[in-house]
Amino acid sequence: MSLSPAELQAISAAARWYARLQSGVATDADRRAWNDWLIADPVHRQAWQRMTAVSEQMASVPGSLAAPALRGAERSRRQLLGCVLVVVPATSLGWLGWRSEASHNLLADFRTAVGERREFRLADGSSLLLNTDTSVNLRYDGRQRLLELLSGEILVSTAADPAQRPFKVLTRHGQVLALGTRFIVHSQAQGGEVAVLEKAVEVRSFSGASTVRVEAGQSVDFNARAVAAPRRNDASVGAWQQGSIIALDRPLAHLLADLSRYRPGVLRCDPRIAQLKVSGAFPIDDTDRALAALESGLSLRVTRYSRFWVNVSAPTGKS
Amino acid sequence: MSATDLSLRSAVNELYCDHHGWLNGWLRKRLGNAFDAADLTQDTFVRVLKARSALEIREPRPYLSRIAKGLLIDLLRRRSLEQAYLDALANLPEAHHPSLEEQAIVLQALVEIDRLLQGLGPKVKQVFILSQFDGLTYPQIAEHLGISLRSVNNYMAKAMEHCCLMQIKMQLA
Numbered sequence: 001m002s003l004s005p006a007e008l009q010a011i012s013a014a015a016r017w018y019a020r021l022q023s024g025v026a027t028d029a030d031r032r033a034w035n036d037w038l039i040a041d042p043v044h045r046q047a048w049q050r051m052t053a054v055s056e057q058m059a060s061v062p063g064s065l066a067a068p069a070l071r072g073a074e075r076s077r078r079q080l081l082g083c084v085l086v087v088v089p090a091t092s093l094g095w096l097g098w099r100s101e102a103s104h105n106l107l108a109d110f111r112t113a114v115g116e117r118r119e120f121r122l123a124d125g126s127s128l129l130l131n132t133d134t135s136v137n138l139r140y141d142g143r144q145r146l147l148e149l150l151s152g153e154i155l156v157s158t159a160a161d162p163a164q165r166p167f168k169v170l171t172r173h174g175q176v177l178a179l180g181t182r183f184i185v186h187s188q189a190q191g192g193e194v195a196v197l198e199k200a201v202e203v204r205s206f207s208g209a210s211t212v213r214v215e216a217g218q219s220v221d222f223n224a225r226a227v228a229a230p231r232r233n234d235a236s237v238g239a240w241q242q243g244s245i246i247a248l249d250r251p252l253a254h255l256l257a258d259l260s261r262y263r264p265g266v267l268r269c270d271p272r273i274a275q276l277k278v279s280g281a282f283p284i285d286d287t288d289r290a291l292a293a294l295e296s297g298l299s300l301r302v303t304r305y306s307r308f309w310v311n312v313s314a315p316t317g318k319s
Numbered sequence: 320m321s322a323t324d325l326s327l328r329s330a331v332n333e334l335y336c337d338h339h340g341w342l343n344g345w346l347r348k349r350l351g352n353a354f355d356a357a358d359l360t361q362d363t364f365v366r367v368l369k370a371r372s373a374l375e376i377r378e379p380r381p382y383l384s385r386i387a388k389g390l391l392i393d394l395l396r397r398r399s400l401e402q403a404y405l406d407a408l409a410n411l412p413e414a415h416h417p418s419l420e421e422q423a424i425v426l427q428a429l430v431e432i433d434r435l436l437q438g439l440g441p442k443v444k445q446v447f448i449l450s451q452f453d454g455l456t457y458p459q460i461a462e463h464l465g466i467s468l469r470s471v472n473n474y475m476a477k478a479m480e481h482c483c484l485m486q487i488k489m490q491l492a
Contacts, residue, residue: 003487015480019472024456047483054482057435058451061428064415065407067452069429070436072403073396074444235392242441248388249349279349281395 010047013037018051074242108135108150114264115285117240125159126167131186131240132262132284144168153186155197155241173224177202181216184238191223195237203227245282245290252276252294256312263287265308273300273314330373334383335364342383349391359394363387400433401426434489435482446471447478 003011017034020026038044058066112118112130120128122138124145130136134152145167147156158167158178167178171187181199186192194203196214204211206224214220218230219237236246247255253274260267262284278298282290291310295302303311342363347356363386367373376382404426408416417425436444442464449455449463450471457471464471 002491011483012476012480015483016476018479019475022450022457022475023468023472025458025468050483050487051479054435054479054486055451057428057432057482057486061425061432061452062417063452063454064411065404065417065425066429066432067448068407068410069400069404070433070448070452071445072406073400073433074441075403248392 006043007047010041010043011050014044014047014051017048018055109138110134110136112152115262115287117243122159124161127157127159129155129241131155140165146170149185149187151187153184153240155182155184155238157182172206174203174205174222174227177204183214191221193219193221195219195233197233197238239281240284243283243285245284246280247282248279249277250279252278252298252312255282259284259287259290265306266310268311270311270313273312327371327373328368330376331364331368334367334373334376334379338379338383339364341380342387345384346387346391355394359387359390362390366390396433396437397430400430404429431489435485436478437485439478439481443474443478443481446474450475 017037020030021034038048110118110120110128110130112132112134114133116130116132118130120130122128122145123140126145128136128147131153134154135150136152136154137148137150139146139148142163142165144165145161147154147169149169149171154169156167156169156178158181160180161167169176169178169185171185171192173187173192176183176185176194179200179202181201182197183201184193184195184197186194194201194214196216196218198216200213200215202211202213203220203222205222205227207226209225210227212220212222212227212230214230217233219233220230221228235248239246245255245258251274253269255278256267256269259282276298278294280293280297282293284290291302291312294300294312299315301313301315303313305311339360343356343360346359347353350356350359363383366386367383408422416422436447439447445464446460449460450457455463457468457475460466460471461468
């Protein structure tokens with residue numbers, strides 16, 4: 001984008017002015033101050049015109065239709081968009097299984113159960129969203145703001161700190177240093193993954209051998225020894241915030257492994273269909289519905305031995 | 320038409336002949352519907368033509384499927400918005416229904432607004448919709464969502480900045 005830093009700054013300031021004046025509680029002093037800002041610089045006036053253009057675009061639709069339509073679209077995206085498939089020959093032999101266990105970190109400062117998602121506001125104004133089965137310890141002191149991600153997945157939105165303490169997330173494989181930003185950290189047994197949504201972070205493996213800067217729109221995998229090269233985020237990153245998993249041509253086994261994080265008990269996949277490619281959006285707040293959709297959309301057989309033991313296999317008469 | 324334009328056109332033409340059938344099949348498998356697949360196949364090649372990069376493509380199929388995937392996501396987004404729009408319309412008293420012609424315009428405007436809002440966090444989006452389309456004041460929004468007035472103010476500023484940058488980006492595209 002060909003905007004100068006001054007223009008970007010003016011747009012940000014114009015947005016703040018716009019928000020203030022729209023509030024319904026703006027004072028005459030606010031309006032005078034806004035006017036002073038506006039006449040101070042032609043770049044300010046240009047930025048303000050852009051705000052007006054946005055507001056005109058919003059005003060171009062009747063609110064009584066736009067509000068429910070935009071909200072409804074948001075809701076339905078969390079639900080199923082559809083499933084489609086491509087069959088690829090199987091490679092592995094044994095049944096693949098995942099079993100979620102309740103987190104052992106019962107004493108952690110912040111915790112979520114399997115299938116739960118919760119947001120916390122931290123003392124410095126930063127916010128922390130915990131995905132399913134996650135535990136985090138908070139270690140703030142005079143020198144740094146440190147989160148220990150014991151297990152699971154978090155989305156962090158950092159706030160500026162008056163004391164300018166650095167913000168770090170520590171996992172068992174390495175450390176993530178936030179550079180004023182919004183990002184996701186997922187810690188698993190074998191390694192971790194960081195996805196950056198705004199600004200940038202620095203990821204360092206525990207060995208300290210490599211430090212990689214990850215920019216907005218990028219993700220990176222790391223383990224205790226090394227940090228991989230950043231790759232581009234795909235559409236599915238962070239969809240759990242809105243309560244869904246988005247799959248684009250993902251092997252069925254991966255999708256089921258992901259779904260199993262959100263439900264208690266055992267979920268198993270027939271190796272003959274593990275490599276089946278699946279696309280769609282699957283609700284994580286109701287994984288039974290996600291399984292039902294796979295069952296009907298892909299004509300798979302989902303056998304429920306109990307609420308806590310489910311097998312997914314190829315339909316009978318087809319191998 | 321310049322010489323580069325000509326060679327670009329013939330490159331796209333060649334791409335079309337060689338991979339059109341394959342791409343159509345690829346999309347059909349994913350969409351389960353021949354009409355949408357044909358549309359998206361067409362749109363993919365239009366994108367290629369517009370991008371003017373046909374001469375530099377080394378691996379045509381991964382390249383084409385990447386573009387097609389983006390269009391596929393757009394289509395799914397659009398479908399969910401259309402459905403929500405029809406639901407919203409059904410809940411509106413008949414006297415308030417826009418004419419069919421107006422409806423098409425409103426829907427197109429909504430698609431563009433939806434695109435501007437893409438990428439905003441769910442909370443910020445919620446606040447923005449309540450303010451811009453439900454016409455609530457900030458104190459009302461704060462009370463409705465159980466958040467502070469300051470947060471409402473910050474979310475609104477964030478949303479406006481985001482929409483503005485998206486609008487500029489789309490004008491440049």
